[in-house]
Amino acid sequence: SFAVRIASSGQTYTVAKDQSVVQALLAHGIEILTSCEQGVCGTCVTRVLEGECEHRDLYFTDEEKAKNDQFTPCCSRAKSAVLVLDL
Numbered sequence: 912s913f914a915v916r917i918a919s920s921g922q923t924y925t926v927a928k929d930q931s932v933v934q935a936l937l938a939h940g941i942e943i944l945t946s947c948e949q950g951v952c953g954t955c956v957t958r959v960l961e962g963e964c965e966h967r968d969l970y971f972t973d974e975e976k977a978k979n980d981q982f983t984p985c986c987s988r989a990k991s992a993v994l995v996l997d998l
């Protein structure tokens with residue numbers, strides 16, 4: 912598992928192995944708009960301020976993924992222990 916921190920509130924939430932970032936945040940009342948939930952549409956794209964993304968989408972180009980400044984929380988995860996999200 913890893914954790915996501917919400918930049919605006921400073922709150923940190925654990926993302927369990929069997930849940931997405933979107934699901935983990937929704938459990939705490941934080942809603943991110945989604946559509947495909949498969950990393951295709953880009954609806955859920957969220958800016959990443961700190962931490963290393965583990966991109967699992969088909970939406971971003973390799974170049975965009977390498978920038979590590981946004982990800983798709985419906986399916987992508989973290990390589991680092993914490994991801995700080997611009998929410």
Ligand code: FES
Nearest residue numbers: 946948953955985
């Ligand atoms: Fe479509 Fe995340 S909801 S990419």
